[in-house]
Amino acid sequence: MRFPKATVASALNLVAYICSSEASMVLRVYQDPVRGSAGQSVTLPVSYTAPEPGGYLRITWSRDGRDIVAYGGLWRRSPGEDRRCGQWMVVSGEFQRRAMLFPANASLLLRNVQASDSGVYELTISQRTWGTNGRLTLTVVPDTGNRAEAAKKQTAVEANIQYISLVLVLFFLLFIVGRHRVAC
Missing domain, CATH: 1.20.5 (Single alpha-helices involved in coiled-coils or other helix-helix interfaces)
Incomplete structure (x- = not known):
């Protein structure tokens, strides 16, 4: 049985497209550097697109090599539904009552920031075999009075x-x- 050249070419193009458009995790950093005033709250704004609609997700924010917030969860995503089946979150001691992670977009809220909170914050998001990293710089300025x-x-x-x-x-x-x- 012989296939027409156009059909074979179309099939090969489809296979090439599927192989070349391999999904990957995309991380978007919306503002860098981020500035905040001492005593106020600051959000480190990011978002991500996961290549798989569900599964295990891990999000970690750190600074100076120490974890601030680590999150892990099993997600079930389907059209119109976004459900967490099991999750855990650990917030380090000094950020215990000051840090809040939003797993849906991976943004980090820091309350009552001080000059000592200034620095480079690193974000790692992974899902099974996919992963990505990002960095944001936070600068906390003294309260102007x-x-x-x-x-x-x-x-x-x-x-x-x-x-x-x-x-x-x-x-x-x-x-x-x-x-x-x-x-x-």
């Missing part, structure tokens, strides 16, 4: 309100006492 000035102004306004309230109460009492004396 605007919030401290606003707090002082707020305190001054509250003190003025208390003072005015006290004066009004005193005038009211004097008025009542004066009317009471006149009536007696």
